[in-house]
Amino acid sequence: MSRSRTAMLAALALVAGASGTALAVVPGDVGLAAAPCTVDYKVQNDWGSGFTANVTVTNNSAAKSAWSVKWSYAGNQRITNGWNAKVTQSGAAVTAANESYNGSLATGGSVSFGFQGTYSGSNAVPAAFTLDGVTCNVDGGPTDPGPTDPGPTDPGPTDPGTGRVDNPYAGAKVYVNPEWSAKAAAEPGGSRVSNQPTGVWLDRIAAINGVNGGMGLRAHLDEALRQKGSGELVVQLVVYNLPGRDCAALASNGELGPTEIDKYKTQYIDPIAAILADSKYRGLRIVTTVEIDSLPNLVTNVSGRPTATPNCDVMKANGNYQKGVGYALNKLGDVPNVYNYIDAGHHGWLGWDDNFGASADMFKSAATAEGATVADVHGFIVNTANYSALKENNFKITDTVNGTSVRQSKWVDWNRYTDELSYAQAMRDKLVSIGFDSRLGMLIDTSRNGWGGTQRPAGPGATTSVDTYVNGGRYDRRIHLGNWCNQAGAGLGERPKAAPEAGIDAYVWMKPPGESDGxxxxxxxxxxxxxxxMCDPTYTGNARNGNSMSGSLPDAPLSGQWFSAQFQQLMQNAYPPLS
Structure with a gap:
């Protein structure tokens, strides 16, 4: 699945001139060598006085151990902050230099960074770029016959083979589920968020046609067409019904037994794929979140690990998680307007060295099972239905207190990551390194990870010890990172938003706030x-949460059912706060 014409330009760089000197690409003349580097500059969000942009540079010359990209603005753009590069500006001239962790740039390799800026008047794309003083070919620029810069609401280049855009969320509205919206609006103060888009959960075969008189898949898609109007619209579906589902939990166990893979294929995935393939819905961008909380269990909760469960051993032995995910990716990926995102856990589950790389390999094994290929995967989603903070601003993984690393604190416990954004970006890089598309996009579920309210720390904790420093400053107020069920003190997180950070396709509310975990x-x-x-507030815990209290709310209904007290708490503790 080719998702950027930059890759084509990089390939042209392999063609050398007769003298051995690289020449600039001339439109229409593919016999000449490509420029020694290509730059893909995209404005991702633009609100009239400010913007965010992402830059990808591909090195077509000798490998580098450090790099510096430069350009100049024709307007009055001023960069205010950046990420994945040290971005400085003097007048109109901008320099973006590598960070310590991404200085290596192989021949044919690419690196991406992003930034936020302000402007007034025009926000034109820079006309020329250099890499270490050498002029680069600019994708969409004056030496490229392709389309001009699409502007802030454009989703980026379109894959010529499938018609998919680079980021389905860019330039698009997202479907508001009227059933969830009505429940939210019926709550005191709920109208403040009842117009937010949330995921539609297909958590059993009956959900395809509608449960207990509720909307089925076709009804949702028909309503999505009505909401779409003349613009673009994303519909978010959660595909969630694997055999032996959630082998390490009980509250979210499903209807299919461990061996019912054929039933999963023929009575669940096939009917969904048939509906999505209906030409009536071809104008919708359909995002599927494929089987949350499944594949990581085969890494962390099997024999040889302290959190092993017999059910997960069964699922690892029969291979039906990989077969089910692969089959879903293959069938759904055949529909050209479907964008598959695989669930990739969260940092408090997979952020440790023993789990991180092994999980990425497990994702690839599923993505290449049952006829699927990595081209059937548009991206990954993290923190689905979980509570991990988006960004922990009061401490960094590299901090030390009295000579003791933050990694040694009881909360971090040797994890490599402190929050979901850093984990998502690192997991994306790892997945690309093992063969997934270089334009892979990540989603972060921010539906319940705001952690606002009166308990939100205003700054770092005391430096008495590494534990007082971390515990005093952390936004995530759970008792333990392993706690996942109806957490007391949680709040709504960042509102759904397209392309908020480098490598992130969107913040989403895939878990509808107010629906119980168990x-x-x-x-x-x-x-x-x-x-x-783990859903019982009196439970004193197990190995997966360090034998801590569960931290869950009392009087919760079955998973997926409306939990008014939780919804009220989420609004009260929202961060950013609700107005």
């Missing part, structure tokens, strides 16, 4: 959902 006591039901003690 019942706090056993409730008989016909949905296959068990009672998980």
């Amino acid at each position: 019942a706090s006591k056993e409730i008989p039901n016909n949905e296959g959902k068990g009672f998980d003690r």
Whole structure:
């Protein structure tokens, strides 16, 4: 799946001139060698007085151990902050130099960085770029016959093979589920967020046609067409019904037994794919979040690990998680307006050295099973239905207190990451390094990770010890990172937003706020959902949460059912706060 014409320009760099000197590409003459570097500059968001942009530079000459990209603005653009590069500006001239961790740039290799800026008047794309003093070919610039810069609402280049855009969220509205919206609006103060887009969960076969008189998949898609109007619109679906689902939990167990892979394929995935392939819905951008909380279990909760469970050993042995995910990616990926995102856990689950690389390899094994290829994967999603903070601003993983690393604190516990943004960007880089598309996009579920309210720290903790420093400054107020069920004190997080950071396609509310994670006591039901003690506020914990209290709210209903008290808490503790 080619998602940028920059890759084509880089390939042209392999053609050498007769003298051995690299020549600039001349439109229409592919017999000449490409420039020694290419730069892809994209404005991702523009609100009239400010903007964010992402820059990808590809090195087509000798490998580098350090790099510096320069350009000049024709207007009065001023860069205020950047990420993944040291960005400085003098007058109209801008210099972006590598950070200590991304200075290596191989021949044919690429590196991306981003920044935020202000302007008035015009926000034109710079006309020329240099890499270490050498002029680069600019994708969409004067030496490229392709399209001109699309502006802030354009989703980027279109894949010529499928018609998919680079970022489905860019320049598009996102579907508001009227069933969730009505529940939110019925709550006191709920109208402040009831117009936000959330995911539609297809968590059992019956959900395809609608459960208990509710909307089925076609009804949602028809409503999406109505909401779309003449613009672009994204519909977010959660594909969530694997055999032996959630092998390490009970509250979210599903209807299919560990061996019912054929039923999963023929009665669940096939009908969904058939509906999505209906030409009636071809104008929608359909984002699928494929099987949350599944593949990482095969890394962290199997024999040989301290958190092993027999059910996860069964699923690892029969391979039905990989087969199910691969089959879903293959079938859904055949629909040209579907964008598949695989669930990639969260930093408090996979951020440790033992889990990180092994999980990336597990994702690839599933993405190449049952006829699927990495081209069927548009991206990954992290923090789905979880509570991990988006950014921890009061401490960094590299900080030390009295000579002791933050990694040694009880909260971080040797993790490599402190928050979801750093984890998502690092996981993206790892996935690209093992063969996924270099234009891979990440989603971060921010529906319940705001951690605002009166308990939100205003600055770092005391430097008495590394624990007082981290605990006093951390936004995430859970008792333990392993706690996941209806967490007390949580708040709504960042509102859904397209292209907020480098490598991130969107912040999303994939988990609809106000829907329970699981019942706090056993409730008989016909949905296959068990009672998980992690949802019981009196539970004193297990190895997966360091034998800590569960931190869950009392009186919670079954997973997926409306939990008014939680919704009120989420609004009260929202960060950014609700107006």
